[in-house]
Amino acid sequence: MSSVDLGIVGAGPAGLAAAVEARSAGHSVALLDEAAHPGGQIYRNIDHAGAKQFELLGPDYAYGKALTKAFGKSGCSYLPKSSVWHVEQRDTGFRLSYSRDGRSHGVDVGSLIIATGALERPMPLPGWTLPGVTTAGAIQILLKASATVADDLVLVGSGPLLILLAAQLVTSGYPPRAIVETVPLKNYVRALPRVPFNASGLGYLYKGSKLLARVARAGVPIFRDARDIVIEGTKRVEAVSFRSKGRAHRVETMSVGLHHGVVPNQQITRLMRCEHVWDQRQHAFLPILTEDGETSVHGLFVAGDGGGIRGAHSAEIAGRLAALKVIERMTGESQAAVKSLRKKLKRDASVRPFLEALYPPFSEALVPSDDTLVCRCEEVTAGQIRDAVRDTASEANQVKSFLRTGMGPCQGRVCGLAVTELIAEASGRSRNDVGYFRIRPPLKPLSLNELADYETEAQ
């Protein structure tokens, strides 16, 4: 079993920045990541993307190149295609078990930084399981990794990622067929007082308005204040129907991209029983963290969107900050850069209150109609969950054992928050009381052979 000073999970901006920082102080670092190449979702495929992708994805994507370059030179031990399926606390830190090419291995780490980023917020609408319906993030991954686009995509939902994707598709020559936007009109008024009047905040807004202008110039129809959304089809998606400003619409399409924000990926912090708390503004559970990202478990840090959604730039700063804290612990020397990084982090987050007020989750997807599937793996509907609550289940884990929600291979990655939300609605209890699924190892399904081989090896 190999061992290093610092283990990092995730090769997005937070993980890469943390690795470079810790390496430059001379510490041994292992970085594990599920993907084949560094970059995370935001800078996915950055080292292999061609001129076409850079043209479409713009300078914010190209920025990631500097990060992967510095990482490549850092001397960090990099474990791509490695999926962490267990983390255990040891006297000396943590042991990570991971699977790579069908075989499992272990590595012991002194401190641990979780930089596993965000997942799409579940968007259970009628018909969301039909082939041809994806997350907006999935469409962007196709663009980044394969320069492939959906031909007649209808985007449904709201948020910065939706607008960014629409603008990128316009540039690609395959503009979306329509945007079905779920932002209630009153939100524009509500968000106004939260406009961040500082350079960083205004910079973000300026970029956003340029993207919107690009989409508008291309003549992409935007249906505002959409509700009663139904994705239609039998064997695959055929159309999206909805009402917008009092009128009924039906748009035929073969692809639908859903998005109403992203939420922290908490598989590892939940597995480690770190404390989490409901955050009403982000409308998600967040791990409780110190200013520098340490969880309630000593030596276990979270950096980036996994600790609360703040975007790629903040993730990079948070990664450095967490690494500096780890270095301070190991060397006993306080790190001069900590203070300025904390300040930078605050400044960069100043646009968030505005975005959170403008783009809250879509109410119809938070409390779906009874016959809408919520748990995609075990095919459990919203109605079944409400019935379970009526029959006295009032916690996420009770519903899980009654209905198997969250017991399929995704372990609640997709439906977890939606289930919490529904139980809260049906029982009238707070989300903190309802809680979240208890996450158990292995985090990803393993074959029994792989497990047996690993256990013999570890003995």
Add this chain to the structure above:
Amino acid sequence: MIYGVHCKDTVQTHMAILTNRLDETLMYQRLLSISDPVKFTFEGQTLTAQAGESVAAALLASNVESFRDTPVSHSLRSPFCMMGSCFDCLVEIDGQPNCQACMTEVRDGMEIYRQRGEA
């Protein structure tokens, strides 16, 4: 897996792919033509992909509509997240069921089949 069922479905798949190809609009379009080809089969039909991409991207770019059916109701599914979290992209690769197509790099000679129900 029962061999007879498998064969019948292969024919259907073939038809589905063909009709799709004749359609004016395809679900997905490549912006770049394939420069470094990889040949693999899906349900017995030979398809081409760009080296380095995922099995899921390769199948979507070939306009394969469904990847699996579900254990509970046998409804059809295709990739939803493309980032390893939803498991709706499960396929059988070279005899091995439960492979996440979005997390597996496509390779020359791979034989890929739909995953049917629980493997």
